[in-house]
Amino acid sequence: MEKPLEKCLDEIAHSTGVSGVLCADHKGLCLGVRGKASSASSGTVAALAERVASLEPGSLDPVILLESDNSAT
């Protein structure tokens, strides 16, 4: 039953401009990873998303943009 998820992740990884995909649940468990993303960062990503979502309670799921000197993720 994980086939739809795998298919979805493959689709996203192959779209233009995407270098990696990481899917994690709300507790930080890595459900799937493609491309440049690593499964070790699932906990960090989940915690970051939870914190950002609490900035504006009640609003839609946030989109987080991380900028560094080399690139923007």
Next chain:
Amino acid sequence: MGCCCSTEEENLSQDGEVNERTRLLNDPVSNNYQVTANSNDYGNHYPTSATKKSDDHSVLNQILQHTASSIIDVGALECHTLEQREYIERVRTYNQRVNAIPQVKTPSKRHHEVQLLYDTPATERVLSAQPISLADFNMMITASQKVVAAVSQIRVEHKEDLVVPFGIP
């Protein structure tokens, strides 16, 4: 320092030079007092020459004088903008004074630990950077919706009973 409850004395600039501590507005209380003293003087000089019309005129003039002296025209105040070289000079002076203070090192932090807060020098450059493009944003939203739909299909399938009778006679 100057604040409402400060006990330090106010160090106004000694030589009349305009700096960050000069008052922008004149003291309104002392101005009012001066105006009423002056109008009393004018009234005493000409006690008998007033007809009704000049009485009205003098009252009108007094009102006008009082208003003109107590009005605070903020727009016409002296412009305190700093020139570029004076600004740079002040930045250098303040940096020298800050660096002259011995830095207090927190003894509990080890060297290799990253501190949570640190100074970001060019904040306006960081804050005015381009936000995420609309196409990327929409792509993120649709991708995450698809993934949520796919994850919701993962569920427990009931294949056989959990409790199995062994048939012990």
